[in-house]
Amino acid sequence: MSEERETRVFMITPNSMITPDQLVREIHAMGKGVTVKETCYGTLAEGPRESVRGVLKEIRKKHPYDIYSKVRAYPAGDPRRCRAQHGTKPGFVQLEAEWEALPMIQYGIQCCERGEGFDVPREKEKLSAEEFKKICEAVR
Amino acid sequence: MKIFISPPNSLILFDLVERFGHEPLGAMAAIQERIDNIELDMPPMNVTLDDVIGGLKYAGVEVPSGIRGRLSLWGPLIDTADAAIIVEDPPFSFGCVGCERSDEMVKYMLHRRGIPVISVKYPENSEEAKAAVGRIKEFLEGLK
Numbered sequence: 001m002s003e004e005r006e007t008r009v010f011m012i013t014p015n016s017m018i019t020p021d022q023l024v025r026e027i028h029a030m031g032k033g034v035t036v037k038e039t040c041y042g043t044l045a046e047g048p049r050e051s052v053r054g055v056l057k058e059i060r061k062k063h064p065y066d067i068y069s070k071v072r073a074y075p076a077g078d079p080r081r082c083r084a085q086h087g088t089k090p091g092f093v094q095l096e097a098e099w100e101a102l103p104m105i106q107y108g109i110q111c112c113e114r115g116e117g118f119d120v121p122r123e124k125e126k127l128s129a130e131e132f133k134k135i136c137e138a139v140r
Numbered sequence: 141m142k143i144f145i146s147p148p149n150s151l152i153l154f155d156l157v158e159r160f161g162h163e164p165l166g167a168m169a170a171i172q173e174r175i176d177n178i179e180l181d182m183p184p185m186n187v188t189l190d191d192v193i194g195g196l197k198y199a200g201v202e203v204p205s206g207i208r209g210r211l212s213l214w215g216p217l218i219d220t221a222d223a224a225i226i227v228e229d230p231p232f233s234f235g236c237v238g239c240e241r242s243d244e245m246v247k248y249m250l251h252r253r254g255i256p257v258i259s260v261k262y263p264e265n266s267e268e269a270k271a272a273v274g275r276i277k278e279f280l281e282g283l284k
Binding site: 093 | 149150151152172175182231232268269270275
């Protein structure tokens with residue numbers, strides 16, 4: 001992996017009151033020398049690895065449950081991916097699905113931080129032939 | 141410790157692994173290496189001949205090229221991983237963006253390596269998410 005550049009996706013949970021615009025301003029105000037691009041789901045921050053890690057650390061401290069992050073392979077605004085330049089975005093389906101799941105994950109992290117216990121969900125069992133027969137006869 | 145995540149480009153898993161103090165091994169690092177160092181049109185859709193040959197280490201010639209291409213990126217990550225987190229049946233792994241056979245191969249390779257692996261069901265409600273995050277946290281804390 002290149003040591004020079006790191007591009008990070010910062011995604012805001014759907015139930016957060018933070019807007020992408022606010023997040024961009026916050027990152028600019030940190031003065032870490034990273035390039036920031038506002039997106040529909042949050043922001044992209046790009047710059048030297050240490051600077052981007054510094055931004056991540058401060059964001060984690062300030063918004064521990066509202067903003068989630070991962071590394072992005074393509075640079076911000078790359079014409080092969082940027083929608084503004086008619087690039088394709090094959091990973092967006094997954095990003096969208098994960099964006100929808102973020103409030104649940106946020107709840108899970110908050111419960112863990114409070115030290116709450118959890119029950120491991122039971123796996124779905126196969127329907128027995130007798131049970132299936134009963135259902136068929138009930139709706140006949 | 142280096143933790144391989146499956147799906148390898150998951151934002152949630154990547155974030156959780158970093159949050160709980162480990163280094164996530166995702167597909168993004170492998171793709172970035174190809175973007176920064178090799179002039180390819182659009183990785184990971186395009187791969188080099190070396191990638192194709194490298195993929196043969198993980199999947200035979202009779203295996204469809206999509207699986208071999210994926211494994212050429214993910215295989216070296218699995219080789220360097222100290223542990224792994226697998227999310228079972230994420231909805232986005234079904235359809236044109238996913239590949240069930242590649243996922244099966246990844247699970248097989250992880251179990252064959254004998255490293256600690258945790259399988260978590262994709263959460264469908266808050267209680268399942270609480271259990272999933274709790275199990276991942278316990279797993280990652282136990283690795284230290």
